[in-house]
Amino acid sequence: MDADPSLIKVEQPREETSGPSLIEFEQTRANHFFLCSKCRTHIVLSKATKWIDPVANERFFEDEVVNVKVAGEDKKWQENSRTYVEVFCLGCENVLGKQTIAVESENVISKKGRYCLSLPKLIMWDGIRLLYAHSCQPVYDDPSSLKNSSATDDEQETTSS
Numbered sequence: 543m544d545a546d547p548s549l550i551k552v553e554q555p556r557e558e559t560s561g562p563s564l565i566e567f568e569q570t571r572a573n574h575f576f577l578c579s580k581c582r583t584h585i586v587l588s589k590a591t592k593w594i595d596p597v598a599n600e601r602f603f604e605d606e607v608v609n610v611k612v613a614g615e616d617k618k619w620q621e622n623s624r625t626y627v628e629v630f631c632l633g634c635e636n637v638l639g640k641q642t643i644a645v646e647s648e649n650v651i652s653k654k655g656r657y658c659l660s661l662p663k664l665i666m667w668d669g670i671r672l673l674y675a676h677s678c679q680p681v682y683d684d685p686s687s688l689k690n691s692s693a694t695d696d697e698q699e700t701t702s703s
């Protein structure tokens with residue numbers, strides 16, 4: 543056993559050349575979570591939901607949201623006495639919603655730091671399959687199978703507002 547010292551490799555610290563490393567949730571039956579609809583980056587666990595707005599098709603979360611970045615304060619805007627910045631997916635830069643960065647008075651909906659994610663921008667892992675978060679329709683990887691969407695059960699929710 544003669545180890546050649548020239549062959550000993552020194553572990554180089556990994557440099558961030560290949561983009562940011564993304565957090566992944568365990569895709570199990572018990573773990574339900576939301577993903578970016580465009581690139582399927584994992585975004586937030588379903589159980590972390592703080593509030594749902596079914597009319598605006600939005601869900602509110604706090605700092606449990608992962609793999610996102612927010613716009614700079616120079617891009618902020620005001621709406622209903624709250625100040626927002628846009629929230630982007632770290633994987634594909636798609637806008638997923640907004641984050642409240644300032645509020646006039648805090649309450650259950652209105653809270654500083656709260657993320658408001660738009661359901662049409664997300665898909666959901668429900669423990670068995672991937673669903674479109676806003677319609678709960680299954681996501682098919684094969685586009686041709688979309689034609690068979692009439693085969694789904696008649697309990698589908700359609701919000702026509």
Ligand SMILES: [Zn+2]
Nearest residue numbers: 578581631634
């Ligand atoms: Zn994405």
